Amino acid sequence: MSELASYIRNVPDFPKKGIVFRDITTLLKEPGAVKKVVSTFYEKYCDAKIDKIVGVESRGFILGSALAFKLGIGFIPIRKKGKLPAETVREEYSLEYGTDTIEIHKDALQPGERVLIHDDLLATGGTMSAACKLIERAGGKVAGVCFLVELNFLKGRDRLKNYDVFSLIQYDHE
């Protein structure tokens, strides 16, 4: 287990009974921990010819933006339906109950641009799998996907087999 894990707060029974929520806000307020996170991502991706960082709304915006800044490349948001003002590409995906939809601006990417997608946490992989499809439909190439936290026991990685998946903190059980 990474030393970074000590900055994560475990909140029992959120958002519902039996779930231990891994709260990253306690890490985000510690600049030394954020620096370590961003530097580790930077080392992995600085030579990977990444053109853009895409962050998934909304916690994915936080470290995604800091990483884009550190890499000196642009940042693009993937948002929930109806939030982006210009023309979008959409991807619907299944949740435990019902569906959700994410969007990216249709002109956000140049054809063939290499994209690193960031979200704070990999659980079942449903959102990130949809995000990867969205990038490809918007003309980009998914050069990698990265997370601060990965919940191994939910096997999200299995849904992202075609992609290079990287995470900094892993949990083997609830």
Add this chain to the structure above:
Amino acid sequence: MSELASYIRNVPDFPKKGIVFRDITTLLKEPGAVKKVVSTFYEKYCDAKIDKIVGVESRGFILGSALAFKLGIGFIPIRKKGKLPAETVREEYSLEYGTDTIEIHKDALQPGERVLIHDDLLATGGTMSAACKLIERAGGKVAGVCFLVELNFLKGRDRLKNYDVFSLIQYDHE
């Protein structure tokens, strides 16, 4: 008008007819523009003894996080109701129709910490006014509030008279 304004996309009739939406995503994907924004904020605040950057969900997370990283200080999110997992302080505020509620973790700040609050856009000032009250109720001191874009004609600054308000791009009319 700032040269930065050329990176903002004007989207007519979003989110409803007659409104010109100032879309910052076209700026965020240009690293030179983001660097200019973050450097300008940095110059203003680097000697202001800021302890924490607070970003308002969700667009305020993007540049708020990059600025916190550049300043080498911690980042704290203010979120919509029900999103933060641990114990929170809440502030309700009025919208054109109805109300909205924002939250911060109760233990996010140490007593007396000096906070710079960031959001992408100052319109009527309702959200930022509520954010300032929230910081004060959570034990912090609002050392400043900063925006990428300010819609002067909506006079949001009038609602923030007790605070140091700074914005990089201003619009005098719709």
